[in-house]
Amino acid sequence: MSGKDQTRRAQRRSSQRGGAVKSFLFFIGGLALLAAIALGVGGYLGYREAVKPGPSRENTIVLLPPGSAVSTIAHQLEDVGVIEHPEIFIAAVRLRGVQSEIKAGEYEIPARSSVIAIIDQLREGKSILHYFTAPEGRTTAQIIRLLNENDVLEGEVSIEPGEGELLPETFAFTRGETRDNLVRRMMKDQDALIDAIWDDRAMELPFSTPAEAIILASIVEKETGVAEERPRIASVFVNRLKKGMRLESDPTIIYGLTQGEPLGRGLRLSELRGETPYNTYVIRGLPPTPIANPGKASIEAVLNPADTDDLFFVADGTGGHVFAPTLREHNANVAKWRSIERQRATQGGK
Numbered sequence: 001m002s003g004k005d006q007t008r009r010a011q012r013r014s015s016q017r018g019g020a021v022k023s024f025l026f027f028i029g030g031l032a033l034l035a036a037i038a039l040g041v042g043g044y045l046g047y048r049e050a051v052k053p054g055p056s057r058e059n060t061i062v063l064l065p066p067g068s069a070v071s072t073i074a075h076q077l078e079d080v081g082v083i084e085h086p087e088i089f090i091a092a093v094r095l096r097g098v099q100s101e102i103k104a105g106e107y108e109i110p111a112r113s114s115v116i117a118i119i120d121q122l123r124e125g126k127s128i129l130h131y132f133t134a135p136e137g138r139t140t141a142q143i144i145r146l147l148n149e150n151d152v153l154e155g156e157v158s159i160e161p162g163e164g165e166l167l168p169e170t171f172a173f174t175r176g177e178t179r180d181n182l183v184r185r186m187m188k189d190q191d192a193l194i195d196a197i198w199d200d201r202a203m204e205l206p207f208s209t210p211a212e213a214i215i216l217a218s219i220v221e222k223e224t225g226v227a228e229e230r231p232r233i234a235s236v237f238v239n240r241l242k243k244g245m246r247l248e249s250d251p252t253i254i255y256g257l258t259q260g261e262p263l264g265r266g267l268r269l270s271e272l273r274g275e276t277p278y279n280t281y282v283i284r285g286l287p288p289t290p291i292a293n294p295g296k297a298s299i300e301a302v303l304n305p306a307d308t309d310d311l312f313f314v315a316d317g318t319g320g321h322v323f324a325p326t327l328r329e330h331n332a333n334v335a336k337w338r339s340i341e342r343q344r345a346t347q348g349g350k
Contacts (some may be wrong), residue, residue: 164290
């Protein structure tokens with residue numbers, strides 16, 4: 001074979017190899033392009049699924065326990081009918097890198113929420129709020145009973161707060177909060193209130209400690225349910241304490257008899273005269289403990305009572321009281337009240 005023929009054959013082989021390489025590269029490139037297209041189409045379809053309105057036709061409540069994996073949450077959301085495709089939820093969470101931001105809790109998912117909207121709601125952690133109200137003037141035992149009756153709170157009450165150590169308020173909480181924690185909040189709130197207002201108390205009050213203020217506030221709380229009367233009721237007791245007079249408060253006697261449970265009848269003369277630590281018709285000064293848990297208004301009232309000379313008060317027949325600085329005026333007011341009572345008795349209690 002001549003040299004020219006060998007050269008031409010080598011060129012043909014080289015051309016064939018180059019063509020094969022080009023064909024292979026073209027094939028690989030085609031596959032990559034197809035893959036990219038597929039990924040793009042898949043990503044677009046996934047995004048469209050994630051932002052479209054969800055299947056639920058009404059608001060839906062779902063409880064996500066602490067420590068739940070994203071996949072568990074996804075299937076739970078599917079089970080309650082707020083998403084159709086758990087894999088879309090999982091992919092969206094992972095693509096956004098928010099796995100650690102999904103918060104446990106009880107949520108109300110609005111109707112037709114998209115996957116993205118649900119993820120944002122769970123990231124914000126805006127759980128459903130529940131409310132517990134501790135009424136003013138209830139004893140600690142009564143408030144604990146109310147806590148135990150609440151079916152959203154969890155756990156037993158193991159804390160033993162003393163009488164008057166809870167601040168009655170309405171408390172917001174989320175499902176899963178313990179009864180003990182709510183008790184701690186009530187105790188902490190009362191401490192914070194006293195700390196905030198103690199230094200601004202009136203001068204020359206007949207008590208020197210926050211504990212004594214709470215005792216007197218509990219008596220004011222039990223004596224009236226009329227908010228605007230509290231500073232004036234407080235002034236009567238403050239004036240009596242300053243003069244060394246007995247407080248003569250019926251609710252203190254009842255507490256000594258029943259620990260604050262309703263007596264269900266009027267006080268007997270023997271009970272008015274009975275020697276107990278809580279009978280303020282017999283003892284001078286304050287009883288040994290509060291007789292209830294006073295609210296903020298009653299605590300503020302005893303720290304800054306109305307400026308009056310009043311020493312007496314009696315019911316006026318309208319739910320409030322009439323006040324007097326002297327026994328003579330008080331006796332006249334009592335006579336009027338007795339007349340109202342007799343009239344009501346003859347009218348069948350109207």
